[in-house]
Every structure is written in C-alpha cells, then in structure tokens.
Amino acid sequence: MLQIILIALSLSIDTLAVTICGSMSLGKINFGKVTRTAMMFGLIQTLFIFIGWSIGYGVSFFVDNFAPYIAFALLLYIGLSMIIKAIKNIVNSRKSKGGSSEDAGVNLGAIGSLILAGVATSIDALSVGASMALCGVEELLQMGINCAVVFVITAAVAVIGITSGKWIGSKFGNWASIIGGLVLIAIGVNIAFF
Numbered sequence: 653m654l655q656i657i658l659i660a661l662s663l664s665i666d667t668l669a670v671t672i673c674g675s676m677s678l679g680k681i682n683f684g685k686v687t688r689t690a691m692m693f694g695l696i697q698t699l700f701i702f703i704g705w706s707i708g709y710g711v712s713f714f715v716d717n718f719a720p721y722i723a724f725a726l727l728l729y730i731g732l733s734m735i736i737k738a739i740k741n742i743v744n745s746r747k748s749k750g751g752s753s754e755d756a757g758v759n760l761g762a763i764g765s766l767i768l769a770g771v772a773t774s775i776d777a778l779s780v781g782a783s784m785a786l787c788g789v790e791e792l793l794q795m796g797i798n799c800a801v802v803f804v805i806t807a808a809v810a811v812i813g814i815t816s817g818k819w820i821g822s823k824f825g826n827w828a829s830i831i832g833g834l835v836l837i838a839i840g841v842n843i844a845f846f
Contacts, residue, residue, distance in 0.1 A: 656798045659780060660805035663701075666727070666773040666839050667693050667806055671813025672820060673734060673832030674758035674769060681818050686811055689760050694807035696770035697777050698799045704781020705795050719775050720844040726772030727840030730758055734833035738826040745826075760814075776843060777802070 671689065678685050759765040789795055820828050 653801075656801045657805065660802040661809075663697060663774075663777055663780060663802065664693075664806045664809040666776075666836075667697065668809050668813045669832065669835050669839060670730070670758055670769045670773055671760070671810045672817035673829060673836065674760035674765075675814040675817030675820075676829065677759040677765075678761050678814065678818070681814065685761070686814050689766060689814055690807040690810040692766050693770050693773065693810040694803040696767070697774045697806040698803040700771075700774040700777035701781040701784075701802050702795065702799050704778035704783075705785045705789065705798075706781070708782055708785030719779050723772060723775035724840035724844035726768065726775065727836045727843070730769060730772055731833040731836035731840065734758060734829050734836070738829035738833070741826045741829075 671693070674689075675681070678689070758769050760769065784795070784798065789798065817828075824831075
C-alpha cells in the first residue's frame with residue numbers, strides 16, 4: 653500500500669503545479685469549482701493509469717518510448733501559453749495603469765483547458781499503469797484499489813493546488829503565472845529528457 657501511495661504522490665506533483673498556476677483563472681473560489689477541478693484531475697489520472705494497466709504488455713513499448721515526449725509537448729504548450737498570456741497582461745496593465753491577473757495562467761474554468769491540463773499531467777500514468785501490469789499486478793480488485801488511491805491523492809493534491817494558488821496569485825499576479833509556466837516547461841523537459 654505504501655508503494656501505491658508514493659506512486660500516486662509522484663504522479664500528482666505536476667497536478668499540483670498546474671492547479672497552483674491555474675487557480676488564478678477560476679475567479680472566486682467556491683466548492684463547485686474546486687470539486688469539478690479536483691474530480692477532473694483525479695478521474696483523468698485514474699483513467700490513464702487504468703488504461704495503461706489494461707493494455708499492459710502490448711503498448712508498454714510505445715508508452716515507455718513516446719509518453720515523455722507527448723507530456724513534454726503538452727506541458728510546453730500550456731507553459732508557453734501561460735507565459736505569453738501573463739506578459740500580455742503585464743503590457744496591457746502598464747498601458748492602462750492597472751490591471752488584473754485573473755486572466756493569467758491555465759484556464760481551469762474552461763472545460764477544454766481543464767481536460768487538456770488533466771491529460772498533460774496524466775500521460776506518465778499510462779507508463780505507470782503498464783509497468784504495474786508488467787510487474788505482476790494481475791487482479792482487477794488490486795488494480796481497483798490502486799486506482800482508488802491514485803484518484804483520492806490526485807484530487808486532494810488538486811484541492812491543495814487550487815486553494816494555495818489563489819493566495820499566491822493574489823500576492824504575485826502575472827509574475828506567478830510566468831514562474832508557473834516556466835515550472836511546467838521544466839517539468840516537461842525533465843519528463844522528456846532526464
């Protein structure tokens with residue numbers, strides 16, 4: 653059980669980074685927004701680990717070889733989008749002598765962006781699921797327990813990211829989005845090249 657908890661925590665580090673950055677796009681935080689975002693990240697992460705496990709042997713070669721580059725491309729896209737949007741906000745706020753950082757970051761309020769962020773942070777779960785199949789997790793019940801643990805931990809990490817990110821965004825605004833974008837790009841580079 654400790655092993656799956658550690659795996660789930662490791663898999664959800666990028667979820668934390670994305671939700672910290674994206675929380676600024678949610679406007680006023682309420683239970684519904686937090687729940688929807690946490691559920692989406694948890695469900696996608698769980699779905700990807702289950703798909704990886706289900707396919708197992710046949711796809712493990714593809715997943716192991718290409719998943720890091722897919723994750724890198726998605727995180728690069730999200731990170732660059734955040735940086736560009738934040739820089740535009742900074743330029744516009746200087747032109748208008750004021751401005752808001754509400755528009756910076758990953759837009760977790762839009763369902764398409766939320767799904768894209770969930771997929772980008774869950775690609776590595778395919779490899780983990782496939783490796784579980786290769787390492788002998790054969791029983792559906794055991795995999796169901798593993799998926800439940802991954803879901804709960806990922807959703808909890810998303811809640812932490814959203815709630816702490818809103819505070820960070822209110823203090824540091826667009827600069828937090830630029831740093832967040834750079835962090836996401838760094839995570840992508842780490843996944844793909846190290």
